[in-house]
Amino acid sequence: MIRPHHRIARFGHDEDGTTLVEMAIVLPIFLLIFLALIDFGRLGADHAMAQKAMERASRIAAVRPPACPGVPTTNLRGGSPSLLPFGTMCDAAADLCAPVGRITCPGDARNATAAEIWGLIGPILPPDATIANLSFTYDQDEALGFLGGPYVPVVTVELEGVTFRFVTPLAALATLAGAGNSTLPMTLPMPRMSVSLPGEDLALGENG
Template sequence: MVEFAVVIALFLLILFAILDFGRLGYNWVSTEKAMQRATRIASVRPPICANIPLHHRREEGTSAEYPAGTLCSANNGICQQVNRSCRLSEPNAASLEAQAAAVEIFDLIEPLLPQGATSANVVLRYNYDRNLGFVGGPYVPNITAELVGAQNVCGTQDPVEGDEDAPRYPLFCFEFMTPLSALASTAGAANADGIPTGDGTNAARIPFPDISVTLPAEDMNLGTRG
């Protein structure tokens, strides 16, 4: 009985660790698939966020210098740079198409998201890329879908590469569902940044992996004269 009492605690710890980290791995893979699906749909739908132009506007020069059809990559600053981001729960209120697209995206990715995630936890970014589009043509930014947190409990994401001014959203929290969290807390598993580690009433939380997927928007229109 004494030997059993000593061994069973270690056995249960390993068992619970396998279950919880298995959940973490499953949620990681399914969330990545959800972001791939969200980005793919967003790339062929009207912009979800507000204040995104439908066409590439001329930033500098005249129509004689840079006529309609001039590639944005022909020179720096030809096309106006527009970068926007918004949560899927905040579609452009002035556009019924944007609202419908936001609902469509979330309906298709909801089964793949971690438990407790809502449309407020999905951010879409529209970032200008000078290698895409032409003056007067449809605005074709790079579109990124990312899972974020509702509040800054588990830290914040790293700055977006190539766009240091982009908003930094909080990381999504993964919650342990088994006694592993209580055992870890008892062993002193406290986060240096103050991330909750379980207090007997709430499960411990850790930052969920920063998962994002980027695709260029698809240009399937004829454009308009710039």
């Protein structure tokens, strides 16, 4: 007969099941790290693709008709008293060409240029992105045009308001790993990104 104190001693040295306990402790931490690497890798890839999409969008916008209403097609004479002839660079005298300033508008599928750009870049942006997340800006630059010639602004395409969504339950895994009631978000706002290029002729791809 095994005496009680011997049984207690044997129980204290029995290691059956310790591997299972250790795995239960380590597994949530391992899964948290592994799945976080996957999701943050997706975040990096989405950011890189969005930046490349903006580069492509600005290149197209620079050689297409304006995506915003009100962008002029010609540099008209401004209020300068100078009688410099047509063909003179706009920066040759103050207010030689009529001031236009900055014109900005959101992406609109009813505009042919915005629709063309969205059709090309939409598939590589995060699923929640829409054409309304794009904005187009046309800034006057007197060094780019001449009096009576085509209006050539600096064209900027910007992406903002896009949200990245995590696909793995990081908050639940963090809680299992001992982080208490984790409040890790399931979404993350992506940073605003934009690309600017000097316009060409804002026509159909012809060199200005």
